[in-house]
Amino acid sequence: MTMTKGQASAPPSPAGSERRSHIPGDGTAHAAAVERARRAMLDDARPRHRTRIGADVVCEALLLQGVDVFFSYPGGVILPLYDVLGDYPQLRHILVRHEQGGAHAADGYARVTGEVGVCMGTSGPGATNLVTGIGTALLDSVPMVAITGNVPSALIGKDAFQEIDINGITLPMTKHNYLVRDANDLPRVLAEAFHIARSGRPGPVHVDITKDALQQETTAPHPTHDEVVAGLPGFRPNMEANGRQLKLAAAEIAKAQRPVILAGHGVLHARAWDELVALAEKAQIPVAHTLLGIGAIDETHPLSYGFMGMHGWKHVNRAIQSADLLLAIGMRFDDRVTGNVRTYAPYARIVHVDIDPAEIGKNVAVEVPIVGDAKRVLAALLPMVDQVDPATRADYLAELADWRKDSEGSSWHGSGAWRDGLLSADYVIERIGELTNHAATYVADVGQNQMWLARYAGFRRPNTHVSSGGLGTMGYSVPAAMGAALGAPERETWAITGDGGFQMTFQELMTLVADRIPVKIALLDNKKLGMIRQWQEIIYGGNYHSAHLPGPDFAKLADAFGIPAFRARTPDDVDPAIVAAQAVDGPALVWFEIAEEQNVFPMMPAGKGLSDLIEKWEGADE
Amino acid sequence: MTADASSNGRSPGGPASGAATTPAPHAPPAAHATPPARALPGGGETRRHTLVAIVLDKPGVLNRVSSLMRARNFNIDSLAVSHTDQPDTSRMTITLHGDDVAVEQAAKQLYRLIDVLKVQDVTSDPVVAQELALVKVRATDANRAEILKLVELSKGRVVDLAGESVIVEVTGPESEVDAFVALVRTYGIKELVRTGSVVMSRGSSSIEEAVKR
Numbered sequence: 001m002t003m004t005k006g007q008a009s010a011p012p013s014p015a016g017s018e019r020r021s022h023i024p025g026d027g028t029a030h031a032a033a034v035e036r037a038r039r040a041m042l043d044d045a046r047p048r049h050r051t052r053i054g055a056d057v058v059c060e061a062l063l064l065q066g067v068d069v070f071f072s073y074p075g076g077v078i079l080p081l082y083d084v085l086g087d088y089p090q091l092r093h094i095l096v097r098h099e100q101g102g103a104h105a106a107d108g109y110a111r112v113t114g115e116v117g118v119c120m121g122t123s124g125p126g127a128t129n130l131v132t133g134i135g136t137a138l139l140d141s142v143p144m145v146a147i148t149g150n151v152p153s154a155l156i157g158k159d160a161f162q163e164i165d166i167n168g169i170t171l172p173m174t175k176h177n178y179l180v181r182d183a184n185d186l187p188r189v190l191a192e193a194f195h196i197a198r199s200g201r202p203g204p205v206h207v208d209i210t211k212d213a214l215q216q217e218t219t220a221p222h223p224t225h226d227e228v229v230a231g232l233p234g235f236r237p238n239m240e241a242n243g244r245q246l247k248l249a250a251a252e253i254a255k256a257q258r259p260v261i262l263a264g265h266g267v268l269h270a271r272a273w274d275e276l277v278a279l280a281e282k283a284q285i286p287v288a289h290t291l292l293g294i295g296a297i298d299e300t301h302p303l304s305y306g307f308m309g310m311h312g313w314k315h316v317n318r319a320i321q322s323a324d325l326l327l328a329i330g331m332r333f334d335d336r337v338t339g340n341v342r343t344y345a346p347y348a349r350i351v352h353v354d355i356d357p358a359e360i361g362k363n364v365a366v367e368v369p370i371v372g373d374a375k376r377v378l379a380a381l382l383p384m385v386d387q388v389d390p391a392t393r394a395d396y397l398a399e400l401a402d403w404r405k406d407s408e409g410s411s412w413h414g415s416g417a418w419r420d421g422l423l424s425a426d427y428v429i430e431r432i433g434e435l436t437n438h439a440a441t442y443v444a445d446v447g448q449n450q451m452w453l454a455r456y457a458g459f460r461r462p463n464t465h466v467s468s469g470g471l472g473t474m475g476y477s478v479p480a481a482m483g484a485a486l487g488a489p490e491r492e493t494w495a496i497t498g499d500g501g502f503q504m505t506f507q508e509l510m511t512l513v514a515d516r517i518p519v520k521i522a523l524l525d526n527k528k529l530g531m532i533r534q535w536q537e538i539i540y541g542g543n544y545h546s547a548h549l550p551g552p553d554f555a556k557l558a559d560a561f562g563i564p565a566f567r568a569r570t571p572d573d574v575d576p577a578i579v580a581a582q583a584v585d586g587p588a589l590v591w592f593e594i595a596e597e598q599n600v601f602p603m604m605p606a607g608k609g610l611s612d613l614i615e616k617w618e619g620a621d622e
Numbered sequence: 623m624t625a626d627a628s629s630n631g632r633s634p635g636g637p638a639s640g641a642a643t644t645p646a647p648h649a650p651p652a653a654h655a656t657p658p659a660r661a662l663p664g665g666g667e668t669r670r671h672t673l674v675a676i677v678l679d680k681p682g683v684l685n686r687v688s689s690l691m692r693a694r695n696f697n698i699d700s701l702a703v704s705h706t707d708q709p710d711t712s713r714m715t716i717t718l719h720g721d722d723v724a725v726e727q728a729a730k731q732l733y734r735l736i737d738v739l740k741v742q743d744v745t746s747d748p749v750v751a752q753e754l755a756l757v758k759v760r761a762t763d764a765n766r767a768e769i770l771k772l773v774e775l776s777k778g779r780v781v782d783l784a785g786e787s788v789i790v791e792v793t794g795p796e797s798e799v800d801a802f803v804a805l806v807r808t809y810g811i812k813e814l815v816r817t818g819s820v821v822m823s824r825g826s827s828s829i830e831e832a833v834k835r
Binding site: 344 | 657658659660661662663677678681682685686689690693723726727730731733734735736737738739833
């Protein structure tokens with residue numbers, strides 16, 4: 001057949017008088033299959049028999065993988081799964097109010113537990129709504145399995161109702177993805193999906209299952225772990241470090257006079273926090289952390305030096321800029337961390353430990369690359385590193401301590417009430433940290449609130465800080481906190497959000513109520529898109545287009561959902577409001593009406609380097 | 623800057639100027655009031671590289687490879703895909719431009735794909751590289767004989783003869799195909815199709831055998 005664009009096809013020749021079929025290729029097996037699938041889309045007769053079908057395989061696989069809760073929203077083609085869910089009471093299904101909320105919840109669950117988070121949705125819009133959450137998980141390497149239904153296999157490619165090429169959409173934003181058309185493939189595919197999601201560098205895996213596969217009878221058994229590994233010849237993460245590289249790293253550490261450890265998310269993924277501290281103590285190396293590396297070291301530890309990067313502490317960035325060795329562990333030299341790479345850490349040699357070989361040499365050139373799991377690398381490195389007497393580093397550590405004192409004193413941290421007695425956000429965050437004994441889970445949204453949380457809450461334990469660092473997904477906080485609360489029910493969960501992000505996903509308040517998930521929400525309301533406003537003030541000459549963001553009466557809003565709300569407008573209101581929210585048995589909202597024009601300082605303007613921090617802004621005219 | 627035994631030569635303190643005076647560790651050495659710029663990864667000479675990838679023969683694997691190259695901003699010059707002698711694997715020959723570091727990054731990114739079993743940059747290896755082209759050349763009674771003679775001299779092969787054209791098959795290293803195409807362009811090319819290079823390492827080493835199964 002030759003197809004030419006731009007030419008109308010010839011009109012059909014006048015047919016005879018007999019009735020013509022409108023089914024393309026009528027009479028063929030394919031046409032019959034399409035017709036059957038079309039009827040099945042229209043007529044959803046519930047199968048009364050209960051032989052094992054594809055939907056059962058999905059539930060069995062979740063149970064086999066240790067999943068106790070998942071987040072989902074029903075729809076036409078995933079109904080066969082909902083039809084059998086009642087037979088699996090061990091699986092807790094959280095009915096979210098939007099699939100994006102489900103994906104973020106699975107993500108939050110995964111970050112506090114270290115296990116794979118699971119979310120589901122139907123085809124078409126259900127699947128595309130998951131996409132933002134899948135992308136968030138990809139950029140932060142969060143283990144997740146997202147399952148979607150799809151139209152019956154015979155209708156794939158026909159633009160059927162609620163059909164979209166979701167496999168094509170998730171392909172570049174997952175670690176791997178699948179389209180399953182045959183229930184007999186489901187046990188293998190789901191086992192592979194969980195294995196890939198959690199092994200090596202974690203990440204999201206998407207499994208798209210056609211409706212007929214969910215309904216198809218199958219006796220296919222679930223594979224063993226060895227069978228799964230054998231079936232994935234192209235997936236062999238390098239866990240153990242090369243001994244020669246370790247020796248080189250030890251030599252670098254031995255000769256360094258101003259070393260700094262840069263701890264990233266990989267330390268948390270690998271559960272390598274004890275090994276990290278052991279190495280830092282043995283070699284007397286201060287530890288700076290990235291946004292997602294928060295919790296890798298207790299911030300009260302004498303060698304914990306603080307948060308680096310664009311809104312990091314000045315003393316931390318200064319230490320990096322003057323370091324002669326950076327020992328980077330499970331971090332990827334993101335632009336928010338390095339600023340202008342040309343001026344980044346100009347005196348430092350770099351040892352880079354990462355489980356993903358593609359991260360090494362991607363953003364910065366390094367002297368000693370080490371590919372491996374952070375925990376195993378650090379455990380192997382520890383005996384090779386000489387014990388360093390703190391006295392030999394006394395000058396260096398004393399100097400860093402001076403810088404720290406200097407930088408903490410000059411920032412607005414601890415200023416309490418900001419200008420004119422208004423409520424300052426750093427004070428609010430500091431009080432939340434104190435009143436929760438630094439022992440809660442704190443889930444950030446994106447923007448100023450995220451940076452205030454990272455800087456001022458005071459983190460003590462791993463996996464208690466949850467934040468969309470890579471993708472920077474506004475609206476993340478409340479739904480992610482929902483999953484985090486279910487993943488770590490033994491501790492309080494606080495969602496820290498701005499008024500902008502909160503207005504993106506607050507429909508999940510109803511999920512919190514309906515499923516009795518006791519998330520406490522700290523709404524930092526400056527009636528602005530605060531970070532947008534800050535950039536417009538400092539970089540765009542005060543052109544405040546769209547920075548002002550009118551919001552509703554948030555107390556009434558919470559009340560409409562049946563959630564108690566507490567309001568704080570002055571510094572004196574803060575403690576009572578937090579304590580009152582803590583006393584609520586269930587979700588609660590604290591509405592902090594903070595100063596409208598407070599900025600996050602210091603700030604590294606985009607394109608500048610770590611030495612070019614703006615520490616305060618008096619306005620261009622002043 | 624000279625490195626000495628006690629420092630790596632890039633420490634902000636610099637080489638100690640005297641045994642008795644130890645400069646404050648943070649003081650930038652006078653010689654480096656402006657610190658040296660950090661080298662960016664890559665930046666080397668850009669040239670054409672050839673990657674050979676052994677991939678699982680699964681639906682969508684070509685899409686995964688091409689999508690990755692697009693998303694990571696690598697520009698593929700040519701891509702040839704075929705079966706291997708193993709029933710479940712395919713072989714891709716990818717040619718692309720970039721410096722050594724950029725191409726290494728492309729290879730590492732390809733490795734991240736679950737369906738990719740092995741990637742090898744054979745640019746600097748001794749290889750046999752061949753390409754096949756079909757060229758439909760405009761021909762008239764006046765110049766047909768001349769064209770046919772040219773084809774013969776170029777070790778091409780006429781695979782179709784028609785009233786106003788001939789189709790020539792030419793096989794060889796890319797440069798030979800280039801040369802032939804340039805040669806017949808004067809007569810007028812009605813249509814041209816090229817497979818892109820396929821390469822194989824010389825000697826007895828085998829990428830297929832190197833794939834651990």
